[in-house]
Amino acid sequence: MTPLAELLAERIRRYGPLTFADYMRECLYHPVHGYYSKAEQTRFADYYTSADVHPIFGRLLAGQFAEMWESLGRPEEFTVVEAGAGVGRLATHVLDFCATKLPAFYDSLRYVAVERSAPRSEQAIANLKRHATAGHFAGSAEIPARIAAGCLFSNELIDALPVHRVVVESGALKEIFVDFRDGRFLSATAPLSTCAIAEYFATQGVVLQEGQCAEAGLEASDWITEVGRRLERGYVLTIDYGHHAAELFDDHHMRGTLLAYQNHRVSEDFYVSPGEQDLTAHVNFTALETWGKRSGLETAGFTSQTAFLLALGQGNEFADLYDEGQTEAERVRARLQLKTLIHPEGMGERFQVLLQQKGSVRRGLTVCGDVSRPD
Numbered sequence: 001m002t003p004l005a006e007l008l009a010e011r012i013r014r015y016g017p018l019t020f021a022d023y024m025r026e027c028l029y030h031p032v033h034g035y036y037s038k039a040e041q042t043r044f045a046d047y048y049t050s051a052d053v054h055p056i057f058g059r060l061l062a063g064q065f066a067e068m069w070e071s072l073g074r075p076e077e078f079t080v081v082e083a084g085a086g087v088g089r090l091a092t093h094v095l096d097f098c099a100t101k102l103p104a105f106y107d108s109l110r111y112v113a114v115e116r117s118a119p120r121s122e123q124a125i126a127n128l129k130r131h132a133t134a135g136h137f138a139g140s141a142e143i144p145a146r147i148a149a150g151c152l153f154s155n156e157l158i159d160a161l162p163v164h165r166v167v168v169e170s171g172a173l174k175e176i177f178v179d180f181r182d183g184r185f186l187s188a189t190a191p192l193s194t195c196a197i198a199e200y201f202a203t204q205g206v207v208l209q210e211g212q213c214a215e216a217g218l219e220a221s222d223w224i225t226e227v228g229r230r231l232e233r234g235y236v237l238t239i240d241y242g243h244h245a246a247e248l249f250d251d252h253h254m255r256g257t258l259l260a261y262q263n264h265r266v267s268e269d270f271y272v273s274p275g276e277q278d279l280t281a282h283v284n285f286t287a288l289e290t291w292g293k294r295s296g297l298e299t300a301g302f303t304s305q306t307a308f309l310l311a312l313g314q315g316n317e318f319a320d321l322y323d324e325g326q327t328e329a330e331r332v333r334a335r336l337q338l339k340t341l342i343h344p345e346g347m348g349e350r351f352q353v354l355l356q357q358k359g360s361v362r363r364g365l366t367v368c369g370d371v372s373r374p375d
């Protein structure tokens with residue numbers, strides 16, 4: 001039993017089974033024992049993200065943010081809010097690149113790194129002191145209440161938001177709760193804890209089959225609506241792995257998409273070592289679009305990371321991949337890292353990019369031309 005397992009078992013003994021969303025929230029975000037509350041270094045043992053692969057990911061994004069700024073008519077202040085910014089690795093890549101290569105945009109840029117985990121946020125603030133002193137960076141636990149003009153960006157945030165789990169039993173939608181009996185955690189089905197779960201599926205026209213398990217990402221839906229409320233004019237750019245509802249809840253996903261990651265091993269043992277393994281569920285892009293519309297976010301495009309990065313990098317043949325003074329061996333390594341980001345069998349096709357926009361924009365973005373609109 002991990003320390004968090006002891007706490008959760010005691011909570012269940014006193015108050016009854018937990019929704020999976022509550023269980024997942026504690027496992028990932030408990031202030032002391034949560035997976036994301038621990039030292040960031042340990043996570044490379046479990047997973048890495050595009051931002052960890054090579055700074056080119058952030059450099060290409062910097063170019064995208066600059067184009068957004070242009071498309072909004074070069075507002076005096078352009079705010080990039082990165083939600084789930086971790087220790088600020090991507091923020092460093094974006095801001096360093098803007099400061100040296102895009103000085104006019106950098107003058108207008110205010111980058112806010114939003115991070116729920118206090119130790120990670122503190123690390124981000126320490127790592128980005130130079131840009132903070134120059135007035136271009138701030139760390140925050142919350143998305144700013146008002147973003148006059150800018151872009152709300154996230155990479156691998158939504159898959160880490162807590163989800164409810166459901167299953168269809170004898171034709172009825174039931175919720176899968178987490179119980180603790182005979183010294184171990186186990187799943188127990190019962191009526192839904194909130195009617196918002198039934199509404200979640202009905203709104204998207206999703207009818208699950210007998211025996212099918214699925215996740216309801218209520219927190220992600222509320223999150224995107226709130227983001228739309230706070231953004232007055234600009235874009236929401238989401239990069240994550242997932243599908244539209246028609247695919248996410250089809251025959252190929254009868255067990256749902258929830259997975260546990262530990263030591264680069266993937267499993268469905270969600271109850272092993274609470275707080276010491278990562279838990280993720282595939283993102284439902286239909287839900288992000290549907291709940292985004294409620295606060296004025298219109299879908300501008302949807303594509304794979306492959307197409308997105310190619311559209312951003314092909315113009316100058318990925319010249320920004322290289323740093324001055326690099327040896328040929330280092331340049332070869334950089335090309336291999338780029339391949340990891342772009343190759344369809346690497347991260348390229350696994351990750352999807354959703355672009356939403358709100359308010360008047362002067363012209364579309366280059367990537368929108370290559371981005372197919374979903375039905």
Ligand SMILES: C[S@@+](CC[C@H](N)C(=O)[O-])C[C@H]1O[C@@H](n2cnc3c(N)ncnc32)[C@H](O)[C@@H]1O
Nearest residue numbers: 036049051084085086114115116117155156160
């Ligand atoms: C999988 S990590 C991705 C980190 C980073 N975006 C990257 O690409 O390396 C997810 C991060 O989102 C943070 N997070 C989760 N929910 C959040 C929320 N509601 N607001 C801000 N950060 C959140 C977690 O603490 C964690 O650092």
